[in-house]
Amino acid sequence: MPASRRPNQLFRNLNAKIAAIPMILTASVVFLGGTAWTVFYSFTGSKLLPKLKWVGVSQYERLWNTKRWIVSIENLAIYGICMLILSFVIGFLLAALMDQKIRFENTFRTIILYPFALSFIVTGLVWQWVLNPEFGIQGIVRSFGWESFAFDPLYNPDIAIFGVMLAALWQGSGLVMVLMLAGLRGIDQEIWKAAKIDGIPAWKTYLLIVIPMMRPVFITALVLITSGIIRVYDLVVAQTSGGPGLATEMPAKYVYDYMFRAQNLGQAFAASTMMLIAVLTVVIPWAYMEFGSKKHG
Amino acid sequence: MVNPSLLPAAPKVVGPRGPKPTKAISPRNIMLYGTLIVVALYYLLPLYVMVVTSLKGMPEIRVGNIFAPPLEITFQPWIKAWAEACTGLNCDGLSRGFWNSVQITVPSVIVSIAIASVNGYALANWRFKGSQIFFTILIFGSFIPYQVMLYPIVILLREIGLYGSLTGLVIVHSIFGMPILTLLFRNYFTSLPEELFKAARVDGAGFWGIYFRIMLPMSLPILVVAVILQVTGIWNDFLFGTVYTKPDIWPMTVQLNNIVNSTQGVKEYNVNMAATILTGLVPLVIYFVSGKLFVRGIAAGAVKG
Numbered sequence: 001m002p003a004s005r006r007p008n009q010l011f012r013n014l015n016a017k018i019a020a021i022p023m024i025l026t027a028s029v030v031f032l033g034g035t036a037w038t039v040f041y042s043f044t045g046s047k048l049l050p051k052l053k054w055v056g057v058s059q060y061e062r063l064w065n066t067k068r069w070i071v072s073i074e075n076l077a078i079y080g081i082c083m084l085i086l087s088f089v090i091g092f093l094l095a096a097l098m099d100q101k102i103r104f105e106n107t108f109r110t111i112i113l114y115p116f117a118l119s120f121i122v123t124g125l126v127w128q129w130v131l132n133p134e135f136g137i138q139g140i141v142r143s144f145g146w147e148s149f150a151f152d153p154l155y156n157p158d159i160a161i162f163g164v165m166l167a168a169l170w171q172g173s174g175l176v177m178v179l180m181l182a183g184l185r186g187i188d189q190e191i192w193k194a195a196k197i198d199g200i201p202a203w204k205t206y207l208l209i210v211i212p213m214m215r216p217v218f219i220t221a222l223v224l225i226t227s228g229i230i231r232v233y234d235l236v237v238a239q240t241s242g243g244p245g246l247a248t249e250m251p252a253k254y255v256y257d258y259m260f261r262a263q264n265l266g267q268a269f270a271a272s273t274m275m276l277i278a279v280l281t282v283v284i285p286w287a288y289m290e291f292g293s294k295k296h297g
Numbered sequence: 298m299v300n301p302s303l304l305p306a307a308p309k310v311v312g313p314r315g316p317k318p319t320k321a322i323s324p325r326n327i328m329l330y331g332t333l334i335v336v337a338l339y340y341l342l343p344l345y346v347m348v349v350t351s352l353k354g355m356p357e358i359r360v361g362n363i364f365a366p367p368l369e370i371t372f373q374p375w376i377k378a379w380a381e382a383c384t385g386l387n388c389d390g391l392s393r394g395f396w397n398s399v400q401i402t403v404p405s406v407i408v409s410i411a412i413a414s415v416n417g418y419a420l421a422n423w424r425f426k427g428s429q430i431f432f433t434i435l436i437f438g439s440f441i442p443y444q445v446m447l448y449p450i451v452i453l454l455r456e457i458g459l460y461g462s463l464t465g466l467v468i469v470h471s472i473f474g475m476p477i478l479t480l481l482f483r484n485y486f487t488s489l490p491e492e493l494f495k496a497a498r499v500d501g502a503g504f505w506g507i508y509f510r511i512m513l514p515m516s517l518p519i520l521v522v523a524v525i526l527q528v529t530g531i532w533n534d535f536l537f538g539t540v541y542t543k544p545d546i547w548p549m550t551v552q553l554n555n556i557v558n559s560t561q562g563v564k565e566y567n568v569n570m571a572a573t574i575l576t577g578l579v580p581l582v583i584y585f586v587s588g589k590l591f592v593r594g595i596a597a598g599a600v601k602g
Contacts, residue, residue, distance in 0.1 A: 015504035016423030019415045020431065023479060026472050027431045031438030034449035050448070094336065100329055109592075110585070111337045114344075117584035117591070119533030121550045122577040125557050126343040129350065129570060130363065140362045170340065178592055227440055234535040238554050255444040260540065265448065272444040283440045 035276065042269035050265055059270035069271065071246040072254050079161050079168075079250075080229045086169055087225050088218070091176025096206065098177070099184045109181075113174035120171065124238025127167035128154060154240060157247035164239055164248050171235075172228065176221055183217030184210070219286065226282050230275060251275055351375060351571035358566050374567035378575060382568060384555045385544055391572050394552030398532055398579075400463055401548050405470035406527040413475055413523070414516065417482025418508050422494050432479070439476035447540055454541065461543045469537050474530065478523055485519040486512060525587050526594045529580040549576045 042060075045053040063069050094112060098105055115123065130136050133152035141149040150156075153163025187210055195205040211218075233252035236242060242249040251271060259268035346363050351374050353367040380390040387393060419425075420432055450469060451460060459465035489512075497507045538548040547555070553576045557569045584591050 013423055013425045016419040016425055016428075019419045019423075019504070020425075020428060022412045022471075023416045023435055023475060024431050026475050027434040027438060030446060030450065030453070030472055031434060031441060034446040035441055037449045038445050050452075097329065097333060097336075102329065102333065106588075108333055108337055110588070111340050113592070114581065114584055115340060117529055117580040118577045119535065119550050119580070121533075121535050121554050122573050125553070125569065125573045126347055128557075129566060130343055130346055132363070132566075135358065135363050135566070140364065143362060170343065174340075223440075227442075231442055231444075234550075237535070238558070241558065252442070252444055255447075256536075256540075259444075259448060268444075269448070272442065272447075275442045276445045279440055279442055283437070287437070 038269050039273050039276070042266065042273045044266055044269075046265035046269070048263045048265070055266070059266045060274075063267060063270045063274070066267075068246055068249060069251070069254055072249045072251045075161055075247070075249055076229070076232075076251055079165060079232070080226070082162075082165055083168060083229055084222070084225055086165070087173060087176050088221070090169065090173045091180050091221070092211075094173065094177040095180035095184055098181055109178070112177055115171045116174045118171065120234035121238045123167050123171045124164075124235045124240075127163070127170070128239050131163050131166075155244055157244050160240060160244060160247035164236060167239055168232070168235055172225070176225065179217055179221050179224075180214070183214040186217075187213055219290070223282065223286055227279060230279055347570045347574050351378075351567055351574055353567055355565060355567060374565070374571040375575075377565075378556075378568045378572035382556045382572060384547070384552050384559070387544070391549060391552060391556070391575055394547055394549035395575070397463075397542075397546050397552075398549040400546075401466055401470070401538075402528060402531045404463075405467045405474070405531050406524060408467060409471040409474035409478060409527055410520065410523050412471060413478030414482045414513070414520075415508065416475070416479045417484075418486050418512050419504075420479070420483045421486035422507070422512075423504060432483070435476045435479060439473075443473070443536060447536075451540070460541065461546075463542070463546055466537060466541045466546075466548075469541055470531050470534070473537070474527055477526070481519060481523055481526075482516070485516060489515065521587075521590055522594045525583060525591055528583055529591075532579050 041050050043054060043056060044051065045055040045059075098108060102108070131138075131152070131154050133139065133155055138149060138151045141151070151159075153159045153161075153166070191209060191213075192205065195209060200209075231252055232250055233256065236248050236250050236253060240248040242253055252275065255268050255272045255275065258264045258271065349366055350358065350363060352370045352372070353361070354369065354371050354373070357368060378390060379392050379395075381388060382390045384394075420428055450472075454460040454465045454468070459468065493511060494507060497511055502510065532548075533550060534548065535550045535554070538551040542548070542551070553572055556572055587594075
């Protein structure tokens, strides 16, 4: 190895390398290093502070034997499946409505999208108030004379998760609509003309021709919505604090509570590792489909 | 809205022109606009309820319903929310959180965009061995749940003595803003004509010379999008605010949640709603002012990966 060539290679394009230092540090130290660190320490008995007391998989055993974690996973599953379906259906229907060459399209889009600018905390608090059983929707319907009307998602554990969903849909469906609308606008108008000449009804054109053509948009939306669902935290904290009981507990909240409140770091690391696995099972197949064939990541 | 530039020409037109207009009132249109108006009402309702509630006195709230407009408009809840509401021992209202959020958001936006634009520029024009690999890790890293990286960052910040400080939070925001912003700038700089870069190279400009004299002045459109994305994102952040700060320097969202969800004392719904609007005001103003650019920002954010 000639000593004179080595520095030459390293210092080539030096400024670009210096400029990329923050990116290199973030990617390697925080993203890769941090993730590896958390996964590694999930196999230790860390309590208040991380320490290297190897306990094997017992944190995971304990995790899957904890009722609160199981309930959190169930909640996330119900919330996730319903959110996915409803986001897609509502987002697409709204986009299809907006695509009918309507007047005031900008106004309607502005109205439907504005909640997306608001934080989950604001969203959660507003809906906490709108769903207040005494003064909110339930109270009003009752004051119209329907005394037995009951809609109190904040106090009824059976439907609490749907109260959160209502708020989440209000906040996020505008984004899905904008994505879908962009997808619809990207469809060649000739296809619509051809379908019209062939006498295919509009709904059939959407279902059989347009939606399959919008596959990339659907996949983007799927990845976005899913990673949002798995991360859901602020909304629940603001709207219900996980209650009533355990009815709206979520995995992300489990991690936070064990990490900074219950001072049981090992549990928190095990739980967050499970979250990581959940995300990877969505992202890896997607990345493989999107980039795998083109042979670059 | 009527385009004013078209108005003066109108009288000159004699007789009908253009294709025959479709009937304004048809069953299809009634259905279409009816649905749209109902949908719009659903989205507007919470905002309306917030505003109305914040303008009522507590006695009126207790007897009425949340949709009724205020009989007596009072701005007392707003004053209280801004200057008097208590979080723990501090009773100086949301104004404290507001200024904290400003102090967090402004440097975070500047630092994160500065880093990401230089990164994106290096990735677009000055590729070096391994740059692509780090970029790929960065993009995939943005899908990792934050919970996985929360504690390692606590340790890192503690090591450099910035845990619980505004500077620490600024660093955290810069880190987590990096994937999407870098992607944004890289794609933008790649789309610029390469001749521009080559001509500057021939004229002897170096890495920083080209960046400051050519690339940065040309990146105004994407800068605006990045600023919108970051200001709303950082202002709305809650998780990092709770984890990496202490009560004195809590951002507005964290303080808001503490005011509204505190278990002690009588719930003052009007103050709570005024506080909620105040917190949502900054991103809302940005949203309504920026209009189409905001949509472009999220569309850019949506294609990440």
